[in-house]
Every structure is written in structure tokens, then in C-alpha cells.
Amino acid sequence: MTMNTTDRDSTTIPDGVEMTDPYADDPAFALHQGGKLVIASRVPIDGPEDLSLAYTPGVGRVSQAIADDPDRVWSLTGRSNAVAVLSNGTAVLGLGDIGPEAAMAVMEGKAVLFKQFGGVDAYPVCVNAPSVDEMVAIGKAIAPTFGGINLEDIKAPECFEIERRLQDELDIPVFHDDQHGTAIVALAALINAARLVGKRVEELTVVIVGTGAAGVAVAELLHDARVGQDGTGDIIGVDSTGILHREREHLTTTKQWFVENGNCDDRRGGVREALQGADVLLGLSGPGIIEPEWLAEMADDAIVFAMANPTPEVMPELMPANVSVIATGRSDYPNQINNVLAFPGVFRGLLDVQATRCTIEIKRAAADALAGLVSEPTPERIIPGAFEPGVADAVADAVRTMALQQGFVRS
Numbered sequence: 001m002t003m004n005t006t007d008r009d010s011t012t013i014p015d016g017v018e019m020t021d022p023y024a025d026d027p028a029f030a031l032h033q034g035g036k037l038v039i040a041s042r043v044p045i046d047g048p049e050d051l052s053l054a055y056t057p058g059v060g061r062v063s064q065a066i067a068d069d070p071d072r073v074w075s076l077t078g079r080s081n082a083v084a085v086l087s088n089g090t091a092v093l094g095l096g097d098i099g100p101e102a103a104m105a106v107m108e109g110k111a112v113l114f115k116q117f118g119g120v121d122a123y124p125v126c127v128n129a130p131s132v133d134e135m136v137a138i139g140k141a142i143a144p145t146f147g148g149i150n151l152e153d154i155k156a157p158e159c160f161e162i163e164r165r166l167q168d169e170l171d172i173p174v175f176h177d178d179q180h181g182t183a184i185v186a187l188a189a190l191i192n193a194a195r196l197v198g199k200r201v202e203e204l205t206v207v208i209v210g211t212g213a214a215g216v217a218v219a220e221l222l223h224d225a226r227v228g229q230d231g232t233g234d235i236i237g238v239d240s241t242g243i244l245h246r247e248r249e250h251l252t253t254t255k256q257w258f259v260e261n262g263n264c265d266d267r268r269g270g271v272r273e274a275l276q277g278a279d280v281l282l283g284l285s286g287p288g289i290i291e292p293e294w295l296a297e298m299a300d301d302a303i304v305f306a307m308a309n310p311t312p313e314v315m316p317e318l319m320p321a322n323v324s325v326i327a328t329g330r331s332d333y334p335n336q337i338n339n340v341l342a343f344p345g346v347f348r349g350l351l352d353v354q355a356t357r358c359t360i361e362i363k364r365a366a367a368d369a370l371a372g373l374v375s376e377p378t379p380e381r382i383i384p385g386a387f388e389p390g391v392a393d394a395v396a397d398a399v400r401t402m403a404l405q406q407g408f409v410r411s
Helices: 027-032 048-054 058-068 070-076 099-118 132-145 158-169 177-197 213-226 253-261 271-275 343-352 360-372 391-406
Strands: 003-005 012-014 082-087 121-126 148-151 174-176 205-209 234-238 280-283 302-306 323-328
Touching: 048 058, 058 070, 082 099, 082 132, 099 121, 099 343, 099 391, 132 148, 132 158, 148 158, 148 177, 148 343, 158 174, 158 177, 158 213, 174 177, 174 343, 177 213, 177 280, 177 302, 177 323, 177 343, 177 360, 205 213, 205 271, 213 234, 213 253, 213 360, 234 253, 234 271, 343 360, 343 391, 360 391
Parallel strands: 082 121, 082 148, 148 174, 205 234, 205 280, 280 302, 302 323
Antiparallel strands: 003 012
16 A cells, blocks of 8 residues: 655554545634734824834834833833733633643633733733743733733642732732632622522522632632621632541641631531531532532522533532522523623723732722622622623723722722
């Protein structure tokens, strides 16, 4: 049998064998051909005069002005509306550590959503940098180009230190969307779900199954919402080993947070034991790990957010009668907990006032604004939909107000 070799691929193909693309009929692949982004000019270049102003020699005068007064970069370049979507591809969607090349399509998609919903110019920056020090060094190196950095799809626990160090060392906001976007939307939905069942947020016993990046951020934002409130609620964290309690050993700093700030009764056991008598389940773990009969042991008018995607921890149609409010991460069920409700408006607001950081109070304000868009919650509507008008504007307005109030803006 003779063999031939294609120019594009060193794989040998037997004569007479036709190679077919297994993805040829997939509309997602058709949409992604050539990528999802382009660079477009804001100014016309119609002749020599335009060219001399947009580039040399005119641009030289602009560059010298910025060198003389670095703050002019905010008005004379696109930095004031630019966000880096920075990822090393170590925790991409539910696919895991698939690397920066494979992460690129996701980061392009994120940039599209930034522009579509917030009018923000976002740029995918996918880097081969698996370590904390490398990611911090890259974030610091690219910061002069951007008004903010959105960290994306970076595995825990490294993501916590990367965000903390970058925010401490830079004068632009750094926001890990896998943590805080999820937390903002989940808290907004929980505020309205609690209203619907006649309970106060500070009185809820909340079980968080999955104590990775999103789980920790949701817990911290929920805890902040309770500070100063007179309530009897609790936050119980559950990881793959079981309930986080006082005698658990070798806990990471982030998991230790759950022990120090929750599980007041020092519960022991697994998911089922954690759920007994609880008001709320926030699932941020994996598909199908929760049995419906465990939910039947929760309190009356229980609230279940099964946010594992694409397959929830328990399917909505399997919920027992005591569960009154259900949310998932999917668009084919009511009450989708979707980060796109948060991050475009958050960055729109931060960029508009040239904020220097994104505090927990700013995130709280964003969650409150998002919750306020649903004036009369129902079991099928505790959170607005992604395409409802005014969502990003409301979030951005709340973010701007709080950033100015706190003084975390460029003077």
C-alpha cells in the first residue's frame, strides 16, 4: 500500500481513505472559525494627513505628553476602557487544566460578552505560566496597558494568592470572575429567594457544597452581608472529604475560613448530615452528587441552587416538595446563575471612575443592585435574565457610587 502525506499534518494517510472533520456539522465550530474578535479603529485614516496624525509624526507629540504627565494615558489612549482577560488555562470550565491555547476560545468569548453587555474593550491574554510567581509577574508587566484585570480559569488555591498579590501591588482593580462574579449573582438570587419564602438572609443556615474558588467567594460575600445583622444563621462548608469542622486537619487557608466563620454547631459527616434542617443549599461542586432524599431532610421552604454546569448536583425535576425555590447554572431552566449578569456591569462601573480596586463592599453593592431589578420575586424569577435591558447599567451605577464613596478611585 502506498502512503501520502499532507502538507499541514505529518500524519500519513492511506491512499483511497477519505479523512473527514468530525466537527464539520457542529454550529459552534462554524461560529468559531477565524476567532470571535477583530480589532477596529475608532478613527478614520483616509489620507496622508490622517496618517501623519494617527501615527508619526503626530503620535510622537502625544507620546511625549504622556511621558511628561503619565496620567494623560487615561485620556489619550484606550487604557480607560481596556480590560485584560488573563488566564493560564489551569481550570477551564469543567475541562480542567487544558492549557493556554485551549483556553483561548473561552477568553475570546469572555471578551465578546464584555463588549456586548458592558461596552468594555477586553483582550484575551492566555499565558504559559502555571506558577503563582509567573502569573503575578505577567499581571504586573501588562498592567500599564489596562484599566483593570479580569482573572479567569485559574485553578485553586493558586488563584487566591494571584489575585491578592496583584491587587496589593497594582493601582487598577483585579477581579477573579470565577470567584466574585459567581458570588455576586448567587447573593443577589439568594436575597430574592429569601424574600420569596419569608426568611431573612441573616437567619438562613446555608450549606455550600464545593469549597473551591467560587464556594469560598460566595461564603465570604454572604458572611459580609450578615455582618452587623442580628441573626441566627450559619454557613457550613463541605468539600470532597466532608463537612469542614474544627478537628479537620491539613486544611488550606481558604478552607480554614469556613471553620473560623461558620459551622457554629461543629457539625460532622458528609453532605447529607450538613443538609439536615438547613435552609439553603449552594452547590458549586459536580454533577449528580446529591440525592433528592437528602434535600427532603432540609427545612420547609428550602432554597436549592444546584450550580454545577452543565449537569447540576441534582436535577430540578427531582426536587422534593419542601424545596420552594430552585436555581441552576443552565439557561434551559428558570433562574440561571450566570456571571454575565455581573462582570460587564462591575467593570463598566470600575472603569468609569478609574477605580483602583474592587472591594467587598463594591461587590455587595453590585449584588444588591442586581437583586433590586426583580421587584416581585416568584419561584421562576428571582434573578433577571441576561438579555433584560438595564442589568449592566444598574450594576455599573451601584459600583460607581460605592467606589466613589469609599474613595478607591484615581485622584
